[in-house]
Amino acid sequence: MKSHIFSNNILQLFLRGLLAFTIVCCWQLCAFAQDGMQQYPVPQTVSPQLQKFITCTPLLPYWNAHPRTPAEWQKLVDQSAKVMRQKNALLLAKLKVQVATTKLNGVSVQTLIPETVDPEQQGRVLLHIHGGGYVFHPDGTGIDEAIMMAAFSRMRVVSVDYRMPPKYPYPAALDDVFLVYKELLKTYTPKSIGVFGSSTGGGLTLALVLRAKAEGVPLPAAIAPGSPWSDLAKIGDTYFTHAGQDNVLVTYDGWLGEAARLYANGHPLNDPYLSPVYADVTGFPPALLTSGTRDLFLSNTVRMHLKFLQAGVPAELVVFEGMSHVLYQADPDIPEVQFHFELLRKFFVRNFQ
Amino acid sequence: MKSHIFSNNILQLFLRGLLAFTIVCCWQLCAFAQDGMQQYPVPQTVSPQLQKFITCTPLLPYWNAHPRTPAEWQKLVDQSAKVMRQKNALLLAKLKVQVATTKLNGVSVQTLIPETVDPEQQGRVLLHIHGGGYVFHPDGTGIDEAIMMAAFSRMRVVSVDYRMPPKYPYPAALDDVFLVYKELLKTYTPKSIGVFGSSTGGGLTLALVLRAKAEGVPLPAAIAPGSPWSDLAKIGDTYFTHAGQDNVLVTYDGWLGEAARLYANGHPLNDPYLSPVYADVTGFPPALLTSGTRDLFLSNTVRMHLKFLQAGVPAELVVFEGMSHVLYQADPDIPEVQFHFELLRKFFVRNFQ
Numbered sequence: 001m002k003s004h005i006f007s008n009n010i011l012q013l014f015l016r017g018l019l020a021f022t023i024v025c026c027w028q029l030c031a032f033a034q035d036g037m038q039q040y041p042v043p044q045t046v047s048p049q050l051q052k053f054i055t056c057t058p059l060l061p062y063w064n065a066h067p068r069t070p071a072e073w074q075k076l077v078d079q080s081a082k083v084m085r086q087k088n089a090l091l092l093a094k095l096k097v098q099v100a101t102t103k104l105n106g107v108s109v110q111t112l113i114p115e116t117v118d119p120e121q122q123g124r125v126l127l128h129i130h131g132g133g134y135v136f137h138p139d140g141t142g143i144d145e146a147i148m149m150a151a152f153s154r155m156r157v158v159s160v161d162y163r164m165p166p167k168y169p170y171p172a173a174l175d176d177v178f179l180v181y182k183e184l185l186k187t188y189t190p191k192s193i194g195v196f197g198s199s200t201g202g203g204l205t206l207a208l209v210l211r212a213k214a215e216g217v218p219l220p221a222a223i224a225p226g227s228p229w230s231d232l233a234k235i236g237d238t239y240f241t242h243a244g245q246d247n248v249l250v251t252y253d254g255w256l257g258e259a260a261r262l263y264a265n266g267h268p269l270n271d272p273y274l275s276p277v278y279a280d281v282t283g284f285p286p287a288l289l290t291s292g293t294r295d296l297f298l299s300n301t302v303r304m305h306l307k308f309l310q311a312g313v314p315a316e317l318v319v320f321e322g323m324s325h326v327l328y329q330a331d332p333d334i335p336e337v338q339f340h341f342e343l344l345r346k347f348f349v350r351n352f353q
Numbered sequence: 354m355k356s357h358i359f360s361n362n363i364l365q366l367f368l369r370g371l372l373a374f375t376i377v378c379c380w381q382l383c384a385f386a387q388d389g390m391q392q393y394p395v396p397q398t399v400s401p402q403l404q405k406f407i408t409c410t411p412l413l414p415y416w417n418a419h420p421r422t423p424a425e426w427q428k429l430v431d432q433s434a435k436v437m438r439q440k441n442a443l444l445l446a447k448l449k450v451q452v453a454t455t456k457l458n459g460v461s462v463q464t465l466i467p468e469t470v471d472p473e474q475q476g477r478v479l480l481h482i483h484g485g486g487y488v489f490h491p492d493g494t495g496i497d498e499a500i501m502m503a504a505f506s507r508m509r510v511v512s513v514d515y516r517m518p519p520k521y522p523y524p525a526a527l528d529d530v531f532l533v534y535k536e537l538l539k540t541y542t543p544k545s546i547g548v549f550g551s552s553t554g555g556g557l558t559l560a561l562v563l564r565a566k567a568e569g570v571p572l573p574a575a576i577a578p579g580s581p582w583s584d585l586a587k588i589g590d591t592y593f594t595h596a597g598q599d600n601v602l603v604t605y606d607g608w609l610g611e612a613a614r615l616y617a618n619g620h621p622l623n624d625p626y627l628s629p630v631y632a633d634v635t636g637f638p639p640a641l642l643t644s645g646t647r648d649l650f651l652s653n654t655v656r657m658h659l660k661f662l663q664a665g666v667p668a669e670l671v672v673f674e675g676m677s678h679v680l681y682q683a684d685p686d687i688p689e690v691q692f693h694f695e696l697l698r699k700f701f702v703r704n705f706q
Contacts, residue, residue: 043590045656237396237646237675241598293590293655298646302672303398309671309696317670318662319655322590343662 036063036251038244043322049334053327057247064254070166073262076255077136084141091144095151095332101140101161105183107176108161110140112150121155124352125188127220128159129177129197129204131326133229133259135164145198145226145329152332152341153348158184162204169265174273177208182217190218191353196344198326199297202228202289206276206304209284222351224288224344227297227326228304230277232260233269236299246296248325277303286314288347290340292323318343389416389604391597396675402687406680410600417607423519426615429608430489437494444497448504448685454493454514458536460529461514463493465503474508477705478541480573481512482530482550482557484679486582486612488517498551498579498682505685505694506701511537515557522618527626530561535570543571544706549697551679552650555581555642559629559657562637575704577641577697580650580679581657583630585613586622589652599649601678630656639667641700643693645676671696 042055062080067073092099096115101108112128126149130142139161146159162176184193197205202225212219234252243251264274272279277300287308291301298319308315320328320336328340395408415433420426445452449468454461465481479502483495492514499512515529537546550558555578565572587605596604617627625632630653640661644654651672661668673681673689681693 040590040593043593043652045589045652236398237393240393240396241595241647245594293651294594298672299396299398299674302646303674305672306674306692310692317672319651319658319670319672321652321656321659339659339663 036244036254037247040245046322047335049331050322050327050336053330053334054247054322054324059247059250062255063250066258067255073135073166077138080132080136081138081141084137084144087144088141088147091147091332095147097147097150099140099143099147104158105179107179108140109180110143110146110159110161112143112146112157112159114150114154114156116154117156118154121153121349121352123188124155124192124194124348125184126150126153126155126157126348127181127184127193127195128157129162129195129201129208130159131197131199131201133256134170134173134200134263135166135259138164142201145201148329148332148337148341149196149344152338153345155345155348165262165265170263170267170274173204173263174207174211177204178211181208181212181220185218189353191221193220194222194224194348194352195220196224196226196348198226198228198290198329200229202226203230203232203274203276206230206279206281207273210272210276210279210281213283219283219285221353222286222288222348223284224290224347225304226290226328227292227295227301228276228289229297230300230304231269231275232264233275236303238296238299242294242296242298245294246324247294248327249296252296277307279307281307281311281313284308284311284313286316286347286351288316288318288344290318290320290328290343292320292325292327294322294324295319296325316347389597389607390600393598399675400688402684403675403680403689406683406687407600407675407677412600412603415608416603419611420608426488426519430491433485433489434491434494437490437497440497441494441500444500444685448500450500450503452493452496452500457511458532460532461493462533463496463499463512463514465496465499465510465512467503467507467509469507470509471507474506474702474705476541477508477545477547477701478537479503479506479508479510479701480534480537480546480548481510482515482548482554482561483512484550484552484554486609487523487526487553487616488519488612491517495554498549498554501682501685501690501694502549502697505691506698508698508701518615518618523616523620523627526557526616527560527564530557531564534561534565534573538571542706544574546573547575547577547701547705548573549577549579549701551579551581551643551682553582555579556583556585556627556629559583559632559634560626563625563629563632563634566636572636572638574706575639575641575701576637577643577700578657579643579681580645580648580654581629581642582650583653583657584622584628585617586628589656591649591652595647595649595651598647599677600647601680602649605649630660632660634660634664634666637661637664637666639669639700639704641669641671641697643671643673643681643696645673645678645680647675647677648672649678669700 062076098113100111128146146157150157163172205225305317415429451466453464481499499510503510516525558578658670
């Protein structure tokens with residue numbers, strides 16, 4: 001009887017220990033699955049303002065969404081557009097930028113005019129192509145980056161409100177961007193036009209130059225594809241190694257991969273107009289590419305950069321410490337964001353003629 | 354009695370299930386601890402030759418060593434030197450590079466002479482500072498990078514066999530490098546000298562320029578600190594985010610951190626001569642910095658790059674897809690390695706006068 005009690009006690013102790021251990025194991029294992037993120041210390045090597053975006057930013061509510069119908073997409077797009085409208089209104093007021101919606105060559109555009117245009121940059125223009133995975137930011141809601149660029153560079157910025165899927169898949173977006181670019185060429189010399197945009201906007205910046213090159217249209221002075229979506233397929237090292245490190249995109253396997261397939265609409269994802277990393281970039285204008293050490297698109301960025309270097313294109317790379325995808329445009333009060341736009345400004349000014 | 358058997362069976366089932374689950378949990382949890390590495394797919398976006406170095410390279414046997422005595426350090430250093438001697442002999446023969454050991458200003462150096470020196474680069478020299486965490490590669494065994502540079506650039510390379518701890522901690526290494534640099538200035542104009550090196554060699558390259566600047570000695574034409582150890586403390590995002598991704602360094606918390614403290618020998622790690630990321634780099638010559646998407650020192654590299662940009666120093670950044678720490682010099686048969694040395698060559702030629 002005594003030995004029975006003893007073994008029962010041992011068993012109980014063992015069970016309790018095992019249970020506690022199992023709970024710890026589960027907690028560890030589920031840390032990633034729970035909210036999509038691996039846990040790392042916040043880098044002390046960035047400004048306090050940026051640190052806030054590394055710790056306190058909640059993940060996008062749709063980071064792991066898998067919309068199946070146009071209505072399901074629309075719901076997400078509307079949800080995001082609402083947030084963007086508020087952000088843009090605040091930015092416009094704070095940075096004293098005027099916005100006007102017009103049409104160029106039949107395509108809706110927003111023109112952003114800073115309070116004071118740099119006198120030396122009169123007669124020059126920056127063409128902006130917004131991001132959002134080819135599906136987000138309709139109706140001119142994707143202009144936050146364009147507003148900051150106008151303010152920090154004191155240049156005119158024209159942002160393309162291109163058509164998007166589900167209704168208008170590839171090549172509608174590229175067609176629209178190309179139409180606007182050709183229209184700008186009627187007012188500006190090619191060497192007075194700079195093109196920039198992030199993520200999908202970076203991919204479209206590259207696709208635009210490829211299209212212009214193919215159709216014999218003069219190329220712009222310079223391009224700044226920020227963290228460009230250069231490979232629409234899940235091909236590239238940091239799609240894997242930075243999954244759960246990047247608190248903006250989190251993973252390819254949520255809405256992002258769905259958006260890639262939605263836009264491609266059956267076209268092979270390695271078509272250079274969809275994935276410019278497979279393009280022949282010979283003769284491209286000078287390029288400035290930007291990414292971050294936690295960016296899911298770091299490989300998209302550096303693969304494109306290496307491609308440029310191999311083709312002899314003057315291409316510069318900037319990788320920001322601790323930044324997830326396109327955090328370099330998160331908020332105009334972040335010193336690193338101000339520095340980023342100053343780098344862009346200097347880059348374009350250096351390359352304009 | 355029946356219910357007793359029943360509950361015993363349930364208990365057994367529960368226990369077995371729990372045990373199996375625990376084993377799975379442990380296996381998952383220990384995956385990192387076992388061999389130090391997280392598991393990721395091998396990127397298909399790099400050459401097959403490079404892929405081999407991402408999958409098949411065994412970790413350094415001492416990646417997690419914590420030597421406590423000079424004798425324990427010596428054992429590791431000897432172990433590594435043996436491997437390096439074999440590698441260097443193969444490289445010298447394969448790439449047809451001649452090596453001569455001499456003294457410059459009392460410091461031992463290896464001079465690497467390629468089969469044919471580029472006639473346009475006569476009268477120019479590249480100063481090489483080897484890596485190895487300030488403790489590895491004594492007696493001229495750290496010349497593998499120098500051999501490849503001589504062969505691919507067809508320039509003369511002088512590699513410094515600087516003194517190292519435990520016997521000679523900071524500032525012995527820097528003193529030696531500086532002595533050699535000053536001696537080269539007697540033969541070469543400053544604008545005919547380029548300085549390069551990786552990891553610790555990158556850190557020492559930066560510290561050398563800082564020292565020259567402080568002492569009013571003319572600066573070299575250009576520098577190429579590859580994946581420089583710019584912060585000797587565990588400060589920087591990718592010390593954390595790339596731990597277990599980088600199959601060369603693996604982690605700061607093994608021999609690497611020990612080596613930092615050994616070299617510093619009580620000096621604060623944020624002394625700019627130890628951690629050049631804290632230096633005033635105004636007036637530095639053009640710099641080319643190189644890293645990889647899995648590099649534990651990606652933050653060391655990009656923080657330094659940003660520091661240069663902020664100070665208005667012309668600094669270029671290259672980040673190689675899929676590469677762990679300094680894999681860009683792993684083997685001369687890797688196309689990416691050849692491309693890397695070609696970038697270095699062009700960079701120096703562009704900046705020589």
